[in-house]
Amino acid sequence: xxxxxxxxxxxxxxxxxxxxxxxxxxxxxxxxxxxxxxxxxxxxxxxxxxxxxxxxxxxxxxxxxxxxxxxxxxxxxxxxxxxxxxxxxxxxxxx
Amino acid sequence: xxxxxxxxxxxxxxxxxxxxxxxxxxxxxxxxxxxxxxxxxxxxxxxxxxxxxxxxxxxxxxxxxxxxxxxxxxxxxxxxxxxxxxxxxxxxxxxxxxxxxxxxxxxxxxxxxxxxxxxxxxxxxxxxxxxxxxxxxxxxxxxxxxxxxxxxxxxxxxxxxxxxxxxxxxxxxxxxxxxxxxxxxxxxxxxxxxxxxxxxxxxxxxxxxxxxxxxxxxxxxxxxxxxxxxxxxxxxxxxxxxxxxxxxxxxxxxxxxxxxxxxxxxxxxxxxxxxxxxxxxxxxxxxxxxxxxxxxxxxxxxxxxxxxxxxxxxxxxxxxxxxxxxxxxxx
Ligand SMILES: [Fe+2]
Ligand SMILES: [Fe+2]
Numbered sequence: 305x306x307x308x309x310x311x312x313x314x315x316x317x318x319x320x321x322x323x324x325x326x327x328x329x330x331x332x333x334x335x336x337x338x339x340x341x342x343x344x345x346x347x348x349x350x351x352x353x354x355x356x357x358x359x360x361x362x363x364x365x366x367x368x369x370x371x372x373x374x375x376x377x378x379x380x381x382x383x384x385x386x387x388x389x390x391x392x393x394x395x396x397x398x399x
Numbered sequence: 400x401x402x403x404x405x406x407x408x409x410x411x412x413x414x415x416x417x418x419x420x421x422x423x424x425x426x427x428x429x430x431x432x433x434x435x436x437x438x439x440x441x442x443x444x445x446x447x448x449x450x451x452x453x454x455x456x457x458x459x460x461x462x463x464x465x466x467x468x469x470x471x472x473x474x475x476x477x478x479x480x481x482x483x484x485x486x487x488x489x490x491x492x493x494x495x496x497x498x499x500x501x502x503x504x505x506x507x508x509x510x511x512x513x514x515x516x517x518x519x520x521x522x523x524x525x526x527x528x529x530x531x532x533x534x535x536x537x538x539x540x541x542x543x544x545x546x547x548x549x550x551x552x553x554x555x556x557x558x559x560x561x562x563x564x565x566x567x568x569x570x571x572x573x574x575x576x577x578x579x580x581x582x583x584x585x586x587x588x589x590x591x592x593x594x595x596x597x598x599x600x601x602x603x604x605x606x607x608x609x610x611x612x613x614x615x616x617x618x619x620x621x622x623x624x625x626x627x628x629x630x631x632x633x634x635x636x637x638x639x640x641x642x643x644x645x646x647x648x649x650x651x652x653x654x655x656x657x658x659x660x661x662x663x664x665x666x667x668x669x670x671x672x673x674x675x676x677x678x679x680x681x682x683x684x685x686x687x688x689x690x691x692x693x694x695x696x697x698x699x700x701x702x703x704x705x706x707x708x709x710x711x712x713x714x715x716x717x718x719x720x721x722x723x724x725x726x727x728x729x730x
């Protein structure tokens with residue numbers, strides 16, 4: 305296997321106007337243009353998208369699952385960030 | 400590759416009890432495992448084997464049907480077959496990507512297929528002799544694949560499960576176009592109906608083999624079920640397939656090639672003959688009708704595509720260097 309690896313790209317698709325781009329999968333391609341074409345062929349054969357993003361996989365910085373507790377646990381105790389934490393008398397109506 | 404995907408898998412693992420227990424607890428709680436999560440080596444290895452062999456099956460599966468694209472009887476059939484074969488290529492690519500999230504490269508995976516270190520589903524080592532076979536492949540082979548793949552949608556590994564959901568959405572047209580081909584033949588002349596009957600005669604048993612060995616012989620099943628890589632046993636999926644498919648054959652007016660096929664009122668399912676397991680293992684081990692042809696075709700495609708991959712990379716490098724130089728000049 306002396307062959308040089310072809311770079312990996314992550315593919316994001318906007319399904320409809322008004323929605324955000326969502327991760328769909330990945331694709332190998334030598335450059336951005338070919339990555340877009342390959343993503344079109346592989347991930348949008350049935351009208352799945354209105355817009356495509358491709359991003360080099362090695363450019364994505366990800367949080368480490370091992371740090372999950374440290375990163376996200378502190379929010380669990382902050383229940384005062386949610387509307388249900390506050391008591392509003394029924395007479396006041398919807399708020 | 401469906402339920403045969405575990406053939407050759409090695410689920411042995413070396414982690415300590417506490418690690419394995421914590422992992423099992425996540426699995427039991429139906430939590431999906433994602434790419435960078437801690438996981439037992441055996442889990443990772445089993446999944447790489449299963450997902451990559453599934454991917455290889457999609458890719459090699461393009462060959463028997465691809466042969467018929469230029470000979471499809473009408474433009475409608477040709478467009479449908481072309482779209483189906485293209486879908487299978489896409490399925491292969493989704494699955495390779497899922498396997499790569501486990502830390503194996505595409506180049507390694509391709510190498511494993513081309514050297515024969517990895518397998519693909521035995522079904523694709525049978526030829527598609529007539530146009531009716533294309534109908535029977537869509538109906539029975541994709542039908543069997545769907546039965547397996549629906550079960551895999553709930554696999555514990557996130558990327559595999561998501562790829563399966565996507566694939567299942569695309570599969571149903573594959574089965575329907577196949578059935579429609581047979582329906583047309585069965586409503587045609589006696590000769591056409593005969594073609595359809597011969598196709599089911601050839602493909603019925605190989606399709607049942609797609610579900611893999613009996614549960615009692617399926618050595619890797621226990622650990623895989625425990626880890627929820629696999630959620631239903633080979634035999635239970637095979638039974639389900641037979642029960643769903645026999646009435647469809649009846650509707651076509653075709654005979655399922657099994658003298659022992661009989662409805663069993665008590666179990667509310669069909670009894671059927673045992674599979675010719677000698678044939679099954681012969682084909683898995685490389686001695687089917689088309690094993691050599693399929694490997695030859697894949698190796699040829701890889702070899703003849705090498706210059707394209709090289710040229711694309713060289714061009715990308717050249718352009719990147721030119722862009723970099725222009726940027727420096729502008730500064
Ligand atoms: Fe497929
Ligand atoms: Fe298919």
